[in-house]
Amino acid sequence: MKKMLKLGFAAVALLLMLGTTSCKKKLKDADIQAAIETVFKADADMSNSMVSVKDGVATITGECKDEACKTKCEDAVKKIEGVKSVVNNCTVAPVVAIVPPVTDQLQQAIADALKDFPTVKSELKDGVLTLTGEVAKTSLQKMMMGLNTLKAMGLKKIESASLVKK
Amino acid sequence: MALQDKYKELIDAATAAPVVNLKVREEEDVLYMDGESSGAVKQQLWDIYGKLDPDYSSGDLMLNINSVAGISEGAKLKVTTNKTNLNIRSGPSTNDDIVGKAARHEVVTLVRKENDQWWFIKTDDGEEGYSFTQYLTPVEG
Numbered sequence: 001m002k003k004m005l006k007l008g009f010a011a012v013a014l015l016l017m018l019g020t021t022s023c024k025k026k027l028k029d030a031d032i033q034a035a036i037e038t039v040f041k042a043d044a045d046m047s048n049s050m051v052s053v054k055d056g057v058a059t060i061t062g063e064c065k066d067e068a069c070k071t072k073c074e075d076a077v078k079k080i081e082g083v084k085s086v087v088n089n090c091t092v093a094p095v096v097a098i099v100p101p102v103t104d105q106l107q108q109a110i111a112d113a114l115k116d117f118p119t120v121k122s123e124l125k126d127g128v129l130t131l132t133g134e135v136a137k138t139s140l141q142k143m144m145m146g147l148n149t150l151k152a153m154g155l156k157k158i159e160s161a162s163l164v165k166k
Numbered sequence: 167m168a169l170q171d172k173y174k175e176l177i178d179a180a181t182a183a184p185v186v187n188l189k190v191r192e193e194e195d196v197l198y199m200d201g202e203s204s205g206a207v208k209q210q211l212w213d214i215y216g217k218l219d220p221d222y223s224s225g226d227l228m229l230n231i232n233s234v235a236g237i238s239e240g241a242k243l244k245v246t247t248n249k250t251n252l253n254i255r256s257g258p259s260t261n262d263d264i265v266g267k268a269a270r271h272e273v274v275t276l277v278r279k280e281n282d283q284w285w286f287i288k289t290d291d292g293e294e295g296y297s298f299t300q301y302l303t304p305v306e307g
Contacts, residue, residue, distance in 0.1 A: 108259050108260075108261070109283055111260060112259060112260045112283060112298060113283075113300065115260050116248070116250075137221070139248070140221060140222065141212055141216060141222075142248070142300070144212075144222045145208070145212060145300070146300045148228055148229050148230050148231075149230055149231075149232065149282055149283070150283075151198065151200070151228045151230040152200075152230060152232075152282060155228070156194075156196065156228070157196050157225055157228065158222075158225055158228070159225045160221070160222060160223050160225060161223050161224070161225065163221075163223070165221045165223075
């Protein structure tokens with residue numbers, strides 16, 4: 001009976017141990033993840049990065065602005081206690097040239113196309129170009145040809161009913 | 167459909183010309199015609215447009231015919247300004263400085279295309295920079 005009791009205790013103890021270790025392990029992954037997320041959130045460079053931790057392996061995802069940022073994320077994660085290894089699946093954002101907004105481009109293109117017709121006034125609103133002032137009949141076709149190609153840059157319509165053709 | 171009736175002669179001519187990648191679309195009372203053709207075909211289409219809609223004043227058609235799409239680098243271009251010399255600029259806009267001039271009817275060489283409005287050209291004298299494509303006509307043949 002004593003022996004049985006002893007065995008029972010041992011079994012309970014074993015169960016408890018198993019239970020606590022597995023619980024502890026799970027918590028630990030979540031804790032590591034939380035710690036990394038705190039670090040990520042605190043840094044503007046890394047705020048778009050995400051992490052998931054499983055069995056101490058931290059996998060970084062999300063987007064970085066450049067390679068240096070990607071390395072920075074990885075280094076930061078390596079420093080966190082409990083991280084065994086790092087899988088860095090961060091994507092690096094493509095380099096985007098800074099281009100002026102489309103309307104500015106269109107506005108400039110209209111100014112370019114009308115440069116040789118100084119007596120023509122123009123106003124652009126919601127993609128509709130209204131022409132006023134006056135133009136020589138002989139220049140009209142050339143001017144309209146130039147303006148019509150700006151459809152490719154977002155020009156929708158040309159209102160020229162009020163334009164005086166001499 | 168009303169606009170396609172009004173400009174039927176133009177659409178037929180563009181189809182027959184032929185205009186490459188011709189797209190005809192009607193949206194919010196404007197007829198859009200896009201495509202690529204030679205300069206001569208573009209001129210012919212614009213003359214028909216001017217006949218169907220005198221002074222192009224109805225505002226119901228955008229005739230976007232690109233006659234420069236087929237021109238490749240190294241092509242010879244004639245300066246077809248109305249009277250004046252053609253400005254050669256340091257960048258692709260009229261805000262950029264004038265760095266040279268090409269005389270009317272002078273022949274220049276296309277170095278590369280910045281966009282449909284601005285090309286980088288080189289004169290026989292070695293002047294180079296951006297010029298407005300509207301005043302450049304490919305030398306045929």
